[in-house]
Amino acid sequence: MNSPLFSIIIPCYNQAHFLIDCLGSLLGQTFTNWEAILVNDGSTDRTADLAEEFLQKDARIQFISQSNQGLSAARNAGLHLAEGEYILFLDADDWLEPDCLQTFFEATLANPSLSLFRAGYAYWDRPGGTKFHEHLPFINGPIYPQVLTANIGPCHSILIRRDLVCKVGEFDITLKSCEDWDFWMRSGRLGAEIYSIPKVLVAYRYVLTSMSRHPQVMYAALSEVSRRATLPDPRLGNQTGEELVSLTNLPNIQKNHLITVLGVLLHQGKAKEAIAWYLQESEKWQWDVQGKDWSHLSSYLSWAYFSSQAEIFKLLADTRPVVSTFFFGLGYSADEIKNLLRLVFGMQLKKLNHFTYGTYLGAALNKLGRY
Numbered sequence: 001m002n003s004p005l006f007s008i009i010i011p012c013y014n015q016a017h018f019l020i021d022c023l024g025s026l027l028g029q030t031f032t033n034w035e036a037i038l039v040n041d042g043s044t045d046r047t048a049d050l051a052e053e054f055l056q057k058d059a060r061i062q063f064i065s066q067s068n069q070g071l072s073a074a075r076n077a078g079l080h081l082a083e084g085e086y087i088l089f090l091d092a093d094d095w096l097e098p099d100c101l102q103t104f105f106e107a108t109l110a111n112p113s114l115s116l117f118r119a120g121y122a123y124w125d126r127p128g129g130t131k132f133h134e135h136l137p138f139i140n141g142p143i144y145p146q147v148l149t150a151n152i153g154p155c156h157s158i159l160i161r162r163d164l165v166c167k168v169g170e171f172d173i174t175l176k177s178c179e180d181w182d183f184w185m186r187s188g189r190l191g192a193e194i195y196s197i198p199k200v201l202v203a204y205r206y207v208l209t210s211m212s213r214h215p216q217v218m219y220a221a222l223s224e225v226s227r228r229a230t231l232p233d234p235r236l237g238n239q240t241g242e243e244l245v246s247l248t249n250l251p252n253i254q255k256n257h258l259i260t261v262l263g264v265l266l267h268q269g270k271a272k273e274a275i276a277w278y279l280q281e282s283e284k285w286q287w288d289v290q291g292k293d294w295s296h297l298s299s300y301l302s303w304a305y306f307s308s309q310a311e312i313f314k315l316l317a318d319t320r321p322v323v324s325t326f327f328f329g330l331g332y333s334a335d336e337i338k339n340l341l342r343l344v345f346g347m348q349l350k351k352l353n354h355f356t357y358g359t360y361l362g363a364a365l366n367k368l369g370r371y
Helices: 016-027 049-058 070-082 100-110 162-168 181-189 213-227 250-267 271-285 293-295 309-318 319-329 334-344 346-357 359-367
Strands: 005-012 032-041 061-066 087-091 116-124 131-135 158-161 193-203
Touching: 005 070, 005 100, 016 032, 016 049, 032 049, 032 070, 049 061, 049 087, 049 359, 061 070, 070 181, 087 162, 100 116, 100 158, 100 193, 100 359, 131 346, 158 162, 162 181, 181 193, 193 334, 213 250, 213 334, 250 319, 271 319, 309 319, 319 334, 334 346, 346 359
Parallel strands: 005 032, 005 087, 032 061, 116 193
Antiparallel strands: 087 158, 116 131, 116 158
């Protein structure tokens, strides 16, 4: 039997309730030369039972189980079994559009010298449900050095050639978050170039809550990966001779990281903890914080894509007072806090104008700054 062209590696830890959408999206692909490796990372739910049902439906799906070791270890376990020329890492709660693999296939034929291919992605609550936002990539070429300060997209929106995986190495099991960014950073340092497909091919499940996220864990991982950007990477040996992020730029990068995860903490209602954490890190890094910097509080990790009327009302009722308390604790005046709240909840406030006054009048009010 010929080897599959694509290997899709799917880690799963207690996400059986999402597997029907994820694996079903593979069975619905118009391109058929693929294999899927589902890695059960110590789940205690019905992951194994559902996997068995899909194995009976399609022999292209493999299933392995291991004790719970984390996302990176699960992806690495799948890599050890993968036989495809190209690798795609798909989380169990996400899914692919039906023409995803076919479109990737056509891109690889047109660009045989490239090792990375990137597609557009959209945030959904569920298949066929509400689409909150979509992102279409357009930039082609080397991903370095831009990748040192920003990730290049969700893992399942990026196809990677196997020979590059062999050079980059495995995912870092010591990282509890940002392991994909670390992986792409190494790819960039090896000179990888990317081809962007400005079409939505994958879906990212967007859960309208940050209550289950761990801001401190995310910040620690972001800090570690950013620190690595200032140093040669011993994992790559002498394969690279690249420039590094200047240590003088690191404080500003750290500032943006912290403000982003503070948005998660504030969404969890923890203003007191957020104030103490910010003051501690600010003293350490000696940041010069501008008003616009606080826009990072609103991100896809927190409330950036809350867009229905009910979601907005709840967000403004529950979270806006917490954010106001946070700014007050940092010493901002009442007028400054009013302007900062308009900044961090701007999308929702503008959307409310559209709900209240209609498309045209709402747009006019927004343009005049009446929100």
